[in-house]
Amino acid sequence: MNAPTTMTYPRKIPKVGETAQVRKTMTVADQGLYSGISGNIHPLYVNEVHAQQTSVGTRLMFELAVASLLTNSLTEVGGAFCRVSAMNLTFPNPTRIGDTVAARVEVTAVVGDRVTCKVSCKRDEGGLVVCEGTAELVEVK
Amino acid sequence: MYQIKTWDEIGVGDRVSIAKTITEIDSAMYGSATGDFGPVHNDTGYASKTRFGARIASGIMVAGICTSILTSHLVGIAPVSIEDRFWFTGPVKFGDTVTIDVWIVEKNAEDRTIIWEASARNQDGLEVLKARATMKYPRRPTPVV
Numbered sequence: 001m002n003a004p005t006t007m008t009y010p011r012k013i014p015k016v017g018e019t020a021q022v023r024k025t026m027t028v029a030d031q032g033l034y035s036g037i038s039g040n041i042h043p044l045y046v047n048e049v050h051a052q053q054t055s056v057g058t059r060l061m062f063e064l065a066v067a068s069l070l071t072n073s074l075t076e077v078g079g080a081f082c083r084v085s086a087m088n089l090t091f092p093n094p095t096r097i098g099d100t101v102a103a104r105v106e107v108t109a110v111v112g113d114r115v116t117c118k119v120s121c122k123r124d125e126g127g128l129v130v131c132e133g134t135a136e137l138v139e140v141k
Numbered sequence: 142m143y144q145i146k147t148w149d150e151i152g153v154g155d156r157v158s159i160a161k162t163i164t165e166i167d168s169a170m171y172g173s174a175t176g177d178f179g180p181v182h183n184d185t186g187y188a189s190k191t192r193f194g195a196r197i198a199s200g201i202m203v204a205g206i207c208t209s210i211l212t213s214h215l216v217g218i219a220p221v222s223i224e225d226r227f228w229f230t231g232p233v234k235f236g237d238t239v240t241i242d243v244w245i246v247e248k249n250a251e252d253r254t255i256i257w258e259a260s261a262r263n264q265d266g267l268e269v270l271k272a273r274a275t276m277k278y279p280r281r282p283t284p285v286v
Binding site for chain 1: 159160161162164165166167169170236238264
């Protein structure tokens, strides 16, 4: 019998220029779970008939559900001892249910225990930007 | 939303409507919450051979939307449900958008009960659900949210 393995999460020091990416198709399941968390049942997001009357043509994904993909990549660059201390985001275009989104994080500055990143989410189709801005990580002592 | 309405603020004829697209995830979460994994909701092969031709949402899950808007809009947070009756008059398939109308039909001051009714239609106008139910307005003061 093998000895039990202890998982270790070493402190990681992010470097300027480091990047992380994640891609995901945003599904009706993601939408339903987000509604369950937030209690938000806005008709553009949960009513297909209503959404079809708009230029988007189908239900939208909740913006913060899309932005949550960024936190995945932020975890990757920050390691196990950083938490998100700030995010400043705009959502220039809507994400539709069924869209595949690529979330990307790039470290732009490391000052003391603070890490600043440029962040963006793009729809696969046409590379349309659906979320962009900055995020800051701080080390948890 | 989710405010206290006094007994006098609740009126016979008050009416609220809400629409929602019923999705697979709604059904998956309802199934896991209740343990109802019946094949007509979960088994495409089985459901395709039934008179519905496809998997359908649990009727009582769709009926639950009625109580959501009762509490959030129509009667407020004070009254409690004491008796519900539902008629499941048509199937709800995943992707159907259901519009639910709920209205107050009676107020009985002597026992502080409120009777409400509801009717739900899908995007094609087919009535899929009817309801008639009783709520009780408590005598004890309602805690402030």
